[in-house]
Amino acid sequence: MIHLTVQGIEVEVPEGATVLEAARKAGIKIPTLCYHPDLKPFGSCGLCVCKQEGSKKILRACSTPAAEGMKIITHDHDLYEVRRTILELTMSTHPSSCLLCTKNNKCELQKLAIEYGVREQPFEVRLAEDKKDRSTGAIVLDPEKCIKCGRCVQVCQGLQGVYALEFIGRGDKTTMSPAAHLPLNDSPCIKCGQCVTHCPVGAIYEQDHTSELMKAIADPEKVVAVQIAPAVRVAIGEEFGLKPGEISTKKLYTALRRIGCDYVFDTNFGADLTIMEEGYELLDRIKNGGMMPQITSCCPGWVDYAEKYYPDLLENLSSAKSPMMMQGAITKTYWSEKSGIDKKKIYSVAIMPCTAKKTEISRDGEHASSSGEKDVDLVLTTREIARVIASRGIDFANLPETDADDPIGEYTGAGTIFGVTGGVMEAAIRTAYFGLTGKELADPEIKLVRGLDNVKRGEVDVDGRKVRVAIVHGMGSAKELLEKIRADKAAGRESDLDFIEIMACRGGCIAGGGQPYGTDDEVREERTAGLYTDDEKSVKRCSHQNPSIKKIYSDYLGAPLSEKSHHLLHTEYKEVPVYKQ
Amino acid sequence: MAQSIFSDELNAYLAEWKDKPGNLIMILHRVQEEFGYVSREAADEVSRQLGIPLATIWGVLTFYHFFKLNKPGKYNIQVCLGTACYLKGGDIIIDELGKELGLTVGGLTEDGKFSLEAVRCVGCCGLAPVMTISGEVFGKVTKNQIAGILDKFA
Numbered sequence: 001m002i003h004l005t006v007q008g009i010e011v012e013v014p015e016g017a018t019v020l021e022a023a024r025k026a027g028i029k030i031p032t033l034c035y036h037p038d039l040k041p042f043g044s045c046g047l048c049v050c051k052q053e054g055s056k057k058i059l060r061a062c063s064t065p066a067a068e069g070m071k072i073i074t075h076d077h078d079l080y081e082v083r084r085t086i087l088e089l090t091m092s093t094h095p096s097s098c099l100l101c102t103k104n105n106k107c108e109l110q111k112l113a114i115e116y117g118v119r120e121q122p123f124e125v126r127l128a129e130d131k132k133d134r135s136t137g138a139i140v141l142d143p144e145k146c147i148k149c150g151r152c153v154q155v156c157q158g159l160q161g162v163y164a165l166e167f168i169g170r171g172d173k174t175t176m177s178p179a180a181h182l183p184l185n186d187s188p189c190i191k192c193g194q195c196v197t198h199c200p201v202g203a204i205y206e207q208d209h210t211s212e213l214m215k216a217i218a219d220p221e222k223v224v225a226v227q228i229a230p231a232v233r234v235a236i237g238e239e240f241g242l243k244p245g246e247i248s249t250k251k252l253y254t255a256l257r258r259i260g261c262d263y264v265f266d267t268n269f270g271a272d273l274t275i276m277e278e279g280y281e282l283l284d285r286i287k288n289g290g291m292m293p294q295i296t297s298c299c300p301g302w303v304d305y306a307e308k309y310y311p312d313l314l315e316n317l318s319s320a321k322s323p324m325m326m327q328g329a330i331t332k333t334y335w336s337e338k339s340g341i342d343k344k345k346i347y348s349v350a351i352m353p354c355t356a357k358k359t360e361i362s363r364d365g366e367h368a369s370s371s372g373e374k375d376v377d378l379v380l381t382t383r384e385i386a387r388v389i390a391s392r393g394i395d396f397a398n399l400p401e402t403d404a405d406d407p408i409g410e411y412t413g414a415g416t417i418f419g420v421t422g423g424v425m426e427a428a429i430r431t432a433y434f435g436l437t438g439k440e441l442a443d444p445e446i447k448l449v450r451g452l453d454n455v456k457r458g459e460v461d462v463d464g465r466k467v468r469v470a471i472v473h474g475m476g477s478a479k480e481l482l483e484k485i486r487a488d489k490a491a492g493r494e495s496d497l498d499f500i501e502i503m504a505c506r507g508g509c510i511a512g513g514g515q516p517y518g519t520d521d522e523v524r525e526e527r528t529a530g531l532y533t534d535d536e537k538s539v540k541r542c543s544h545q546n547p548s549i550k551k552i553y554s555d556y557l558g559a560p561l562s563e564k565s566h567h568l569l570h571t572e573y574k575e576v577p578v579y580k581q
Numbered sequence: 582m583a584q585s586i587f588s589d590e591l592n593a594y595l596a597e598w599k600d601k602p603g604n605l606i607m608i609l610h611r612v613q614e615e616f617g618y619v620s621r622e623a624a625d626e627v628s629r630q631l632g633i634p635l636a637t638i639w640g641v642l643t644f645y646h647f648f649k650l651n652k653p654g655k656y657n658i659q660v661c662l663g664t665a666c667y668l669k670g671g672d673i674i675i676d677e678l679g680k681e682l683g684l685t686v687g688g689l690t691e692d693g694k695f696s697l698e699a700v701r702c703v704g705c706c707g708l709a710p711v712m713t714i715s716g717e718v719f720g721k722v723t724k725n726q727i728a729g730i731l732d733k734f735a
Contacts, residue, residue: 163634169643179639180621186638579635
């Protein structure tokens with residue numbers, strides 16, 4: 001351990017910790033704009049300046065390792081002046097039209113401007129004139145607001161391994177943009193939205209679709225049927241002052257009804273259905289010598305990445321659609337028939353923790369309209385629906401609880417843990433065990449798939465048969481594993497894995513690109529704990545035990561992997577060039 | 582595999598430097614030497630051969646003024662705007678060239694013959710203001726000499 005003082009406060013930190021971390025441990029906040037705990041220190045914003053006692057040399061706390069005996073000054077008049085000047089300079093290339101910004105009230109620069117009492121702009125204001133990039137339909141790049149901190153580039157390349165964004169140009173002409181002046185949609189971008197959640201200001205944000213929802217609600221001809229994803233329920237409360245991880249499922253159902261949605265369903269039902277299809281697909285591959293390992297396909301960011309970077313592994317992806325797309329297809333077929341509401345009148349809305357879901361609803365052509373209509377008409381992120389709820393004057397935190405509508409709103413604990421890394425694997429094992437042995441697992445909790453390690457591997461004993469599994473989250477963590485599978489496959493070697501879960505975002509969907517801002521590992525753990533609690537409290541914890549799932553198979557689909565299932569619940573993948581032009 | 586747009590020598594150079602750290606800038610220099618600029622296709626080829634993302638390559642190409650992304654003219658005119666040349670009227674030379682050729686800095690004449698760029702110091706400040714055309718240096722250039730100089734490349 002290393003011992004040092006920060007502003008006179010003694011503090012002990014492990015070897016390798018930075019001065020910034022030491023200060024935080026001492027309870028001292030050093031302002032930062034480019035630093036983010038998910039990323040390597042980058043040292044571009046210069047706000048974390050500090051000094052050592054007796055030295056005039058200015059250090060950057062984020063990238064200075066703590067050393068034994070250091071006496072660090074983080075706050076004095078000189079440093080205050082330096083920071084204030086940096087803020088003023090940063091603001092000289094940043095618009096001050098905060099009221100019009102999606103990040104208003106949540107902007108890290110705005111917060112610092114308030115703290116430092118910046119009331120004037122002493123430097124000439126020069127804004128970038130590049131146009132907004134709306135090409136993806138999921139996320140918007142606004143170069144005018146960019147403060148060039150570099151977080152988005154670091155996220156896109158390091159955390160995600162996507163390499164859509166790069167520092168292009170130099171000096172004050174630098175932009176965070178794709179190669180060759182291409183629109184983002186023609187770049188390798190997978191629309192995961194991690195750049196959105198990491199941007200300290202409002203330079204990257206979700207494409208807002210809230211007015212589409214409001215129009216549909218106001219249209220008397222339309223029956224608005226909404227589904228909510230697993231991860232939304234443990235995060236949306238944060239937008240209304242609740243703690244991360246607090247389960248707000250039933251409050252959200254109520255809120256959706258109050259804003260005028262006609263029917264409220266739960267994507268967790270779709271998740272249970274996914275497990276039936278994907279689980280039985282795995283059993284089928286194991287029993288009949290299909291392409292192994294099987295890789296999950298519910299994350300649209302990962303599917304996008306695979307189609308671009310690993311087209312040779314597309315046959316390893318489960319053909320099962322994502323829970324959202326299954327839920328949409330079932331809403332406009334099974335439920336439409338059951339309720340007697342014409343599918344043409346149904347407007348199917350999905351509330352998702354994810355920006356990539358906005359593009360998923362039209363990515364796979366005919367499969368996205370398996371009901372004969374668009375299976376999902378609209379995707380709103382957690383942040384967007386929170387804005388709608390707030391604008392309707394709803395006191396979310398104190399709402400009464402209601403239940404989802406039958407029969408496609410009922411879910412099990414297995415469905416709810418889809419929102420966290422390892423959750424799909426755990427849910428699949430619970431049902432695959434039953435499928436292979438005819439018995440239920442004694443303990444449904446499979447601990448080895450849980451936690452925030454980038455890659456988790458292990459063997460699950462299924463009645464004497466070892467199922468070899470791996471779980472990856474954070475797209476950038478997948479490369480080594482995927483390269484190994486690629487090499488094995490090319491060499492005709494048998495893979496050492498049977499089933500792999502891949503999620504593009506670190507922590508899984510609970511930390512998706514559409515979730516409330518401010519996500520770090522602490523928040524990830526709290527939201528994760530929320531979903532595991534939801535699972536523990538569930539009466540049924542395995543998808544195949546869901547009475548509504550049993551019923552949809554007996555009344556409508558027949559069996560998993562039936563012809564009807566294939567038509568409604570499965571899809572195809574195709575190679576996509578890394579650059580579209 | 583599609584046929585490489587690079588010469589055999591360039592491909593051999595890439596193969597030699599493929600796995601050495603810090604190779605990218607050298608390789609891009611070599612590409613520019615062969616083509617006079619680095620086209621998108623050339624950048625794609627470097628990306629494919631080295632396994633370096635195109636974004637990374639583009640970041641390097643746009644960071645250094647040395648790299649050209651557009652095909653230069655048959656005769657590339659460089660006008661120095663370094664301190665000495667600037668003070669001695671380098672900008673006047675640029676204006677005059679612009680008028681003569683109908684060009685702005687970074688442009689290429691319609692017939693593809695001349696391209697014009699501004700550079701920082703070509704290393705002979707005593708001759709300021711300086712311009713070069715395809716490597717040939719012209720010193721102490723005055724506005725009135727421009728048309729005559731261009732005629733030599735007609």
